[in-house]
Amino acid sequence: MDCPRSLPIYDRGHARRRNHLQPSTRKATGPSGTARVATLFRVVGVSGRPLRCATYQVATGIELRLGYEDDEFAVLQTQLFRSDQEEALAQNVAEWCGAFDRVGGFKDLAVLD
Secondary structure, three states: OOOOOOOOEEOOOOOOEEOOOOOOOOOOEOHHHOEEEEEEEEEEOOOOOEEEEEEEEEOOEEEEEEEEOOOOOOEEEEEEEOOOOHHHHHHHHHHHHHHHHHHOOOEEEOOOO
16 A cells, blocks of 8 residues: 655645645535545545545644545544644554555555545
């Protein structure tokens, strides 16, 4: 699986550099109207339901969230970071992505935003 290893990341859906803390031009929202800042990776397993790992701007900082794309309230894992914790956020992304590698059976999907 092609996991982002450091931030700022390269958005695989676009061939341009984007910092995860910079708002995307797409106005995506999550539960309770929080704005999605960037999608870091997407995968699909045997269930056929796409999973998205993304950052969201929330009142208390940056939230890293992993959940099903077809149900914004089906959040599997979440972690909150201050905006100055970019290295810790990148480490969490690598750990979550690595978990899919260890389990196996997941396929990368293109990042759409």
